[in-house]
Amino acid sequence: MNITEKIIAAHAGRDKVTPGELVSVKIDLALANDITAPGAILEFAKIGVGQVFDKDKVVIVPDHFTPNKDIASAEQAKMVREFAGAQDLTNYFEIGQMGIEHALLPELGLVLPGDLVIGADSHTCTYGGMGAFSTGMGSTDLAAAFATGETWLKVPSSLKFNLEGTLGSWVTGKDIILYIIGKIGVDGALYKAMEFTGGAISALSMDSRFSICNMAIEAGGKNGIIAADATTRAYVAERSDRPYTVFESDADAVYEQVLEFRAEDIELQVAFPHLPSNARGLSDVGEVAVDQVVIGSCTNGRIEDLRIAAKILKGQKVHRGLRLIVIPATQKIYKQAMNEGLFDIFIDAGAAISTPTCGPCLGGHMGVLAAGERALATTNRNFVGRMGHKDSEVYLAGPAVAAATAIAGKIVGPEAS
Amino acid sequence: MKITGKAHKFGRDIDTDIIIPAQYLTTFDPDELAKHCMEPLDDEFKANVAPGDIIVADENFGCGSSREHAPVAIKGAGIGAIIAKSFARIFYRNAINTGLPIFESPEAVDGISAGDEVSVDVVAGVITNTTTGKTYQTPPFTGHLAEIIEAGGLIEFTKKRVKG
Numbered sequence: 195m196n197i198t199e200k201i202i203a204a205h206a207g208r209d210k211v212t213p214g215e216l217v218s219v220k221i222d223l224a225l226a227n228d229i230t231a232p233g234a235i236l237e238f239a240k241i242g243v244g245q246v247f248d249k250d251k252v253v254i255v256p257d258h259f260t261p262n263k264d265i266a267s268a269e270q271a272k273m274v275r276e277f278a279g280a281q282d283l284t285n286y287f288e289i290g291q292m293g294i295e296h297a298l299l300p301e302l303g304l305v306l307p308g309d310l311v312i313g314a315d316s317h318t319c320t321y322g323g324m325g326a327f328s329t330g331m332g333s334t335d336l337a338a339a340f341a342t343g344e345t346w347l348k349v350p351s352s353l354k355f356n357l358e359g360t361l362g363s364w365v366t367g368k369d370i371i372l373y374i375i376g377k378i379g380v381d382g383a384l385y386k387a388m389e390f391t392g393g394a395i396s397a398l399s400m401d402s403r404f405s406i407c408n409m410a411i412e413a414g415g416k417n418g419i420i421a422a423d424a425t426t427r428a429y430v431a432e433r434s435d436r437p438y439t440v441f442e443s444d445a446d447a448v449y450e451q452v453l454e455f456r457a458e459d460i461e462l463q464v465a466f467p468h469l470p471s472n473a474r475g476l477s478d479v480g481e482v483a484v485d486q487v488v489i490g491s492c493t494n495g496r497i498e499d500l501r502i503a504a505k506i507l508k509g510q511k512v513h514r515g516l517r518l519i520v521i522p523a524t525q526k527i528y529k530q531a532m533n534e535g536l537f538d539i540f541i542d543a544g545a546a547i548s549t550p551t552c553g554p555c556l557g558g559h560m561g562v563l564a565a566g567e568r569a570l571a572t573t574n575r576n577f578v579g580r581m582g583h584k585d586s587e588v589y590l591a592g593p594a595v596a597a598a599t600a601i602a603g604k605i606v607g608p609e610a611s
Numbered sequence: 612m613k614i615t616g617k618a619h620k621f622g623r624d625i626d627t628d629i630i631i632p633a634q635y636l637t638t639f640d641p642d643e644l645a646k647h648c649m650e651p652l653d654d655e656f657k658a659n660v661a662p663g664d665i666i667v668a669d670e671n672f673g674c675g676s677s678r679e680h681a682p683v684a685i686k687g688a689g690i691g692a693i694i695a696k697s698f699a700r701i702f703y704r705n706a707i708n709t710g711l712p713i714f715e716s717p718e719a720v721d722g723i724s725a726g727d728e729v730s731v732d733v734v735a736g737v738i739t740n741t742t743t744g745k746t747y748q749t750p751p752f753t754g755h756l757a758e759i760i761e762a763g764g765l766i767e768f769t770k771k772r773v774k775g
Contacts, residue, residue: 216755229636233679236639240766243773259637266637316677316701332679332705333639338769346755380624381671385700414674416700469624556633556676577628577675584632584651 196352196447197421198387201327204439205310213351213450221251222309224339227295227552228256228267230314231274233333238340246281247343253285253304254278255295258552263559293524293550296320296408296492300400301524303433307422307440312336312345317492317574319415322388322407323400324429325422325440330411350416351450352387357394359457364502364608367402368494368572368592370394371409372463374455376473384414386450389443394457395420400429401498405592408493409574412470462607464570465590468578476595476607486569487512487600488581489593490521490548491555494572497527499593504536506597506608512544513603519561521548545600557582570599614691614712615730615741616664618723619656623669627676627702631684639680641687648684656688663691665731667723670695673702682711692731694738696720707756708765714738719747 195203195210203211205219226234231254238246246252254274259267278286285304292298296317299305307325311318316330331345339345355374375382388410395403403420410418422430422440430438461475489495489503500522512518520540522528528550531537540547554561555573563569563582569589571581576588589605598608628651635647649656666672666685672695673681682705685693692712706713712733719738723729727742736749752760762768 218755229633230677230679233639237766241769241773258633264637270637314677314679316675318677330677330701332677332701332708334679334708334765335704338765341769341773380674381697381699384671384697411675411701414671414699556628558633562634575626575628575675577626579632579651580628 196389196443196449197325197419197441198327198352198389198417199349200441201308201310202347202349211349213349215349216346217349218344218346219310220344221312221339223251223253223305223311224336225253225255225295225299225311225313225315225318226333226336227254227258227315228260228271228274229258230333230336231277232270234314234336234340235273235277237334237337241337241341243341246340249282250284251343252281252283252340253299254283255287255292255298256289257292257294257550258556259558260551261289261549291525293527294492294495294552297496297523297527300324300404301433301526303430306430306434306436306438307426308438312339316411317408319410319417320404320408320492322410322417322419323403324426325420327417327419329417350385350387352389353383354389354391354449354452355455356452357390357392357455357457359394361394361457361460364462364594365460366502366592367398367405369460369463371406372465372470372473372590373460375409375413375471376463378413380412380469380471381414383410386415388413388415388418390418390420396423399498400425401496404496405493409470412574462595463591464595464605465576467576467587467589470574470576470590479605482589482605483568484516484570484599484604485567486517486519486561486563487596488519488521488554488561488569488571488573489596490523491552491573492523493574494593495521495523495527497530499572500527500531500536502593503597504539506594507543507601508539510543510601512600516600516603518543518545518600519548519554520545521553522550524550554581556580570596570605572596612733613730614663614665614733616661616691618665618667618725618727618729619660620725621666621668624671624674625668626674627678627681630673630681631678636678636680639683641683644680644684645687648688660689662689664689665729666690666693667720668693668695669720670697672698674699677701679705679709682706682709686711692733694719707759710764714749716747716749722747
């Protein structure tokens with residue numbers, strides 16, 4: 195079996211599972227946020243069990259429209275807060291202690307290798323970066339999981355993406371995943387597991403691994419996964435004492451397809467509107483002027499991203515007329531960036547720094563676009579109207595291109611800024 | 612159960628930000644969400660839907676976010692069923708869980724034009740294009756999915772389970 199099949203089998207109480215089978219699995223964590231939890235709470239009430247299956251394993255993070263963007267979102271946040279209080283949830287994270295959910299959970303050691311996690315948020319697939327099986331679902335699925343601690347899954351077939359070689363300077367996990375989505379398309383991994391292997395993957399930081407698995411959903415994938423290794427173990431050791439199991443794919447594991455890539459072929463990437471699959475190498479971008487740059491999100495709001503951006507922005511100024519918004523993904527990252535002096539660099543350059551929120555990524559708040567405006571963002575989606583008006587545009591890239599673009603006022607790489 | 616209505620055609624990769632833009636995700640009220648359904652593509656979508664009308668779309672319908680507001684908005688707008696060449700995975704689950712009938716049939720999608728009169732026999736999985744007289748058979752739901760649909764959605768199914 196491959197790693198995805200092994201984790202599903204272990205949680206289904208089975209020795210073996212095969213792609214296409216429907217299985218019932220026990221879950222280690224069930225996650226929802228301020229947008230999806232209200233629906234889950236309403237549906238959960240209809241089931242009539244009263245208490246959630248395990249108050250330690252239901253996690254709620256109000257991160258999308260918080261700090262509340264308007265009265266309606268405040269009402270939703272209040273409903274979620276009251277539910278967390280009534281259920282005495284251990285893992286409810288209020289403003290001031292929270293972060294963007296998919297950065298926060300690994301950081302706190304709430305997800306470990308070998309876990310099976312479901313979340314009412316499509317980017318729940320992020321935790322594959324540490325060798326867990328995690329996937330997004332809707333509010334009703336979460337409601338059922340809140341009640342039973344179980345869910346049903348169709349065992350996915352797996353695609354293996356093997357990346358050998360050495361990445362170029364400034365190239366990170368974001369470029370790798372945009373490059374791959376550019377090759378296979380937004381439904382290139384529909385319903386499938388995306389397993390990432392090879393020397394160039396092993397050499398990656400945890401932050402880059404999270405970025406890659408985070409965007410598996412943008413290829414239609416059920417989950418992205420990178421087997422835990424020494425880098426993962428070191429990351430986990432600082433965060434949790436809970437025992438965990440490291441699963442690895444067998445030598446004779448079955449894949450629907452194995453795709454081989456060379457790290458040297460992966461340039462810094464930019465995905466043009468209006469699909470993440472419209473990825474191009476930086477050398478093919480041409481002249482694209484930009485009104486706003488956002489550095490943040492569950493994809494790229496981690497310390498590695500902020501350090502890269504700061505390296506490029508140091509002693510530089512944001513281009514006149516362009517807005518640069520930097521959003522550290524969690525309170526811990528926020529403090530770390532501040533202590534490392536990154537905030538001085540950002541503020542001296544003329545950037546705004548925000549408290550953790552998903553905000554602008556989904557056109558919620560903290561940087562919504564007007565008609566005709568164009569943003570380059572380190573976020574994960576560039577659909578029509580994603581960041582605001584339906585006649586605005588979003589270009590996706592990693593932190594290096596974002597920082598360089600903020601200085602130049604048009605899409606460029608760090609060498610040009 | 613039979614659903615009959617006019618076909619509304621869409622292309623591929625209709626994402627959840629088109630189906631219901633995130634700025635409106637401050638409620639789960641179907642009527643409220645329906646007002647903004649498909650807004651970035653078509654401001655008049657809801658006004659042009661009669662109850663029972665059917666969305667007919669290409670590949671990867673519902674890609675993007677996990678927001679269950681998407682099938683809720685579509686149902687709220689009066690759409691009775693969706694036929695697509697393929698669905699994004701989370702949208703597929705959400706549609707089943709919230710009781711929005713969906714069918715995968717590339718042949719039917721190619722054989723139905725915008726405005727055609729279409730009827731769908733939900734249980735038998737038979738799609739009929741009344742305008743052209745052609746019919747299309749889709750594979751029936753089996754196993755766990757059939758049980759959820761039979762119970763009337765995931766919540767009813769779960770209710771039965773927890774009662775043992």
